[in-house]
Amino acid sequence: MSAHHVIATYVIETSLPLQHAAEVLAGEQSTGTFVRVQRESDDVRARFAAQVESLQEIPLTGASPLPGAVGDPSGRRRAVLRLRFPLDNFGPSLPNLLAAVAGNLFEIKELAAVRLIDLDLPPAFGERYQGPRFGVAGTRRLMGATDGAMIGTIIKPSIGLTPAELAEVVGELADAGIDFIKDDELQGNGPSSPLSERVAAVMPVLHRHADRTGRMPMYAFNITDDIDRLEANHDLVVAAGGTCVMACVNLVGLAGLHFLSTHTAVPIHGHRTMFGAIGRSEQVGIGFRAWQKIARLSGADHLHTNGISNKFYETDDEVLDSIAAVREPLLGIAPTVPVLSSGQWGGLAHATYRAVGTTDLLVLAGGGIHGHPDGAAAGVSSMRDAWASAARGESVHDAVERSDALRRATEVFGPVRA
Amino acid sequence: MSAHHVIATYVIETSLPLQHAAEVLAGEQSTGTFVRVQRESDDVRARFAAQVESLQEIPLTGASPLPGAVGDPSGRRRAVLRLRFPLDNFGPSLPNLLAAVAGNLFEIKELAAVRLIDLDLPPAFGERYQGPRFGVAGTRRLMGATDGAMIGTIIKPSIGLTPAELAEVVGELADAGIDFIKDDELQGNGPSSPLSERVAAVMPVLHRHADRTGRMPMYAFNITDDIDRLEANHDLVVAAGGTCVMACVNLVGLAGLHFLSTHTAVPIHGHRTMFGAIGRSEQVGIGFRAWQKIARLSGADHLHTNGISNKFYETDDEVLDSIAAVREPLLGIAPTVPVLSSGQWGGLAHATYRAVGTTDLLVLAGGGIHGHPDGAAAGVSSMRDAWASAARGESVHDAVERSDALRRATEVFGPVRA
Numbered sequence: 001m002s003a004h005h006v007i008a009t010y011v012i013e014t015s016l017p018l019q020h021a022a023e024v025l026a027g028e029q030s031t032g033t034f035v036r037v038q039r040e041s042d043d044v045r046a047r048f049a050a051q052v053e054s055l056q057e058i059p060l061t062g063a064s065p066l067p068g069a070v071g072d073p074s075g076r077r078r079a080v081l082r083l084r085f086p087l088d089n090f091g092p093s094l095p096n097l098l099a100a101v102a103g104n105l106f107e108i109k110e111l112a113a114v115r116l117i118d119l120d121l122p123p124a125f126g127e128r129y130q131g132p133r134f135g136v137a138g139t140r141r142l143m144g145a146t147d148g149a150m151i152g153t154i155i156k157p158s159i160g161l162t163p164a165e166l167a168e169v170v171g172e173l174a175d176a177g178i179d180f181i182k183d184d185e186l187q188g189n190g191p192s193s194p195l196s197e198r199v200a201a202v203m204p205v206l207h208r209h210a211d212r213t214g215r216m217p218m219y220a221f222n223i224t225d226d227i228d229r230l231e232a233n234h235d236l237v238v239a240a241g242g243t244c245v246m247a248c249v250n251l252v253g254l255a256g257l258h259f260l261s262t263h264t265a266v267p268i269h270g271h272r273t274m275f276g277a278i279g280r281s282e283q284v285g286i287g288f289r290a291w292q293k294i295a296r297l298s299g300a301d302h303l304h305t306n307g308i309s310n311k312f313y314e315t316d317d318e319v320l321d322s323i324a325a326v327r328e329p330l331l332g333i334a335p336t337v338p339v340l341s342s343g344q345w346g347g348l349a350h351a352t353y354r355a356v357g358t359t360d361l362l363v364l365a366g367g368g369i370h371g372h373p374d375g376a377a378a379g380v381s382s383m384r385d386a387w388a389s390a391a392r393g394e395s396v397h398d399a400v401e402r403s404d405a406l407r408r409a410t411e412v413f414g415p416v417r418a
Numbered sequence: 419m420s421a422h423h424v425i426a427t428y429v430i431e432t433s434l435p436l437q438h439a440a441e442v443l444a445g446e447q448s449t450g451t452f453v454r455v456q457r458e459s460d461d462v463r464a465r466f467a468a469q470v471e472s473l474q475e476i477p478l479t480g481a482s483p484l485p486g487a488v489g490d491p492s493g494r495r496r497a498v499l500r501l502r503f504p505l506d507n508f509g510p511s512l513p514n515l516l517a518a519v520a521g522n523l524f525e526i527k528e529l530a531a532v533r534l535i536d537l538d539l540p541p542a543f544g545e546r547y548q549g550p551r552f553g554v555a556g557t558r559r560l561m562g563a564t565d566g567a568m569i570g571t572i573i574k575p576s577i578g579l580t581p582a583e584l585a586e587v588v589g590e591l592a593d594a595g596i597d598f599i600k601d602d603e604l605q606g607n608g609p610s611s612p613l614s615e616r617v618a619a620v621m622p623v624l625h626r627h628a629d630r631t632g633r634m635p636m637y638a639f640n641i642t643d644d645i646d647r648l649e650a651n652h653d654l655v656v657a658a659g660g661t662c663v664m665a666c667v668n669l670v671g672l673a674g675l676h677f678l679s680t681h682t683a684v685p686i687h688g689h690r691t692m693f694g695a696i697g698r699s700e701q702v703g704i705g706f707r708a709w710q711k712i713a714r715l716s717g718a719d720h721l722h723t724n725g726i727s728n729k730f731y732e733t734d735d736e737v738l739d740s741i742a743a744v745r746e747p748l749l750g751i752a753p754t755v756p757v758l759s760s761g762q763w764g765g766l767a768h769a770t771y772r773a774v775g776t777t778d779l780l781v782l783a784g785g786g787i788h789g790h791p792d793g794a795a796a797g798v799s800s801m802r803d804a805w806a807s808a809a810r811g812e813s814v815h816d817a818v819e820r821s822d823a824l825r826r827a828t829e830v831f832g833p834v835r836a
Contacts (some may be wrong), residue, residue, distance in 0.1 A: 031576060031577065040578070048578040067698060089610075091607060091608040093644065094644070095605030095670055099603045099692075100604055101690055103604070103666070103729070134780055156458075159507055160463075186517055192506050193506075227512050227676065248521070251513040251516050252671065253670065253674050254751075255671050255674045261648055273517055275525070276522070276523075277696045277702060277703045283699065285695045286697070314486060318694045323436035
């Protein structure tokens, strides 16, 4: 593709002729309006107008039209629209790009659905935005996990533990052989367990463990907060020897993530909370494939994708497409680690591995580890045994036969996914 | 309400019993899960669990259920749900608040619709977040507009003007007697008209105008960009004598807006572009009433609300509710100026004024000024005459009779709204 253009791909619905609706969208997002104003010369249009690159009709889904859409709803048609924007309209600035490709267009009344599903960006964005500073390789190095799926967990209960109780839980998980532990996204910097006290409680436990075993699990402290507190929160974690910070991407903003990434000394664990607000509707918003490109360019070393058989709304196909999207090369930046979570346990390893073909994944199990009938150490073993078996090309039934921990897990979390 | 709690109001739909779905939501967003985990004591639940404050069934709207919702869609019910969150769960941090009230909940499969529509915040948020630094009073002072509706316009074409052409347009608008001019949100910092060149071209024109007339129109330079460029962009505007900066709130992020507000020396013009991605669906996302509270606390001196008879999807009732929302007192912070735009012209002044009862508004007309048959000066006069007449309690027909400029406007933009 051209080095001087961005291609944005949308799903749209309209009761107007498709080509006309596409041109309304292109006009609104570039040279302005169908009514020509003074000084809007042919030259201005030629240089700055967004162009319809392709428009392909697809079947309606049965979802109802967006509020305020004009025209007869029964005459709606749905299409995939690719629009071509001159890079010069915004330059390689992600916030200014979004004004063009994801700005006022969601409010256009000629559209009964309008959803940004993909972005093809020219190299200039890869030159300005460094992407992950650590990515897969840096994460593996820091957690001492040279191969295999990286196994992690989330502190539960989400909130309410005192720092002393948290330290106890972390000690148990470290002893259980976990690679990675994270704060819940609900655990920010509240008065009952402030970040500074969590760091002070957790890091000595991890250091003692590392002194004893030579390996320190990575703990992702949730440092999400106002922008002007991110650096201090980050510095507090790093000063104590922490090896990861977690940021809720949509709460600090994609721009806030990029700000953090230009200062970070450790990997950024990118949580996608609030993504459903822009991503869940079939009719409006931004799809994960488009969103994750901005998040990766903005520096997410880890990025939540959900996992198969999860407890949220996404289908396995959607989740697998998200994991594949995060693993696709992007403008030469380092690879981001997909983070699989929600309802994960060992019995899902083989089905997941067969679909994604890699163990460069961070697989988080909450109940699948904390809730194992023989305790957290058996929970970690069940996950590790399952993923190693999957990577060896065995069947999940082989794995259950060989691993006591996995077999016991099936008694609580089963059946396995073949 | 309690100083120690936040009340979040949602519209939900579910095929499960309403009370059960409400409790799933409350659980997911506080102490975690319906399966009790170790250390989740009764005391933890009592202190940290979100509670159902009220749950009131309302009629279905006919909108289809969200993807992935479980249960029989024909058995769905819709309700307004108020949830009560302990402030201690997150403290008075807006990003951490959002993790609780607007985080993973949008992905819950037990919910066929889930939309955050309002937030009641305790005083602690008003203590930590200063809100607008200038607001209505500071804006009026800086533009020398002591009373009446503030009349503004948007540079058109949106993009494509050279800095020299932009300076020409600004000169014409200043001579026309305008109070306020803004960059289009599509005009960021692209190579064809960089911010520094726009500032260098526009400010001398405004200074010459001020020297001649004693009054300088406010120009909102769009400084939207990466967070670590916001300060430099702001400083460039202020160093040249500029009196306003514009930020696209959703593109720098609400947290980015707050970051800017802690540094700004001039009012922040808050553009809502991309709001449709989270706000347009009836079934998911965040309503304007909830969103604008965060934006105002984060420091928006001006905030786009849309106007009646606009070219986008919102109804007049929705727009008027947005304007009313922005004008409601909020935790003692200074009042934000509602910005009415899109399809605005003088013939809408009386209907708008009758509904909102104030002229503490910034009313932006693009075509309504640039496209007036007798030119921009007549366009500004038509707007000013109409708003002054409305504020005096006259009818719009009186106004048309008395004002040549407004009568001529009706020939192009009419009919008026009574």
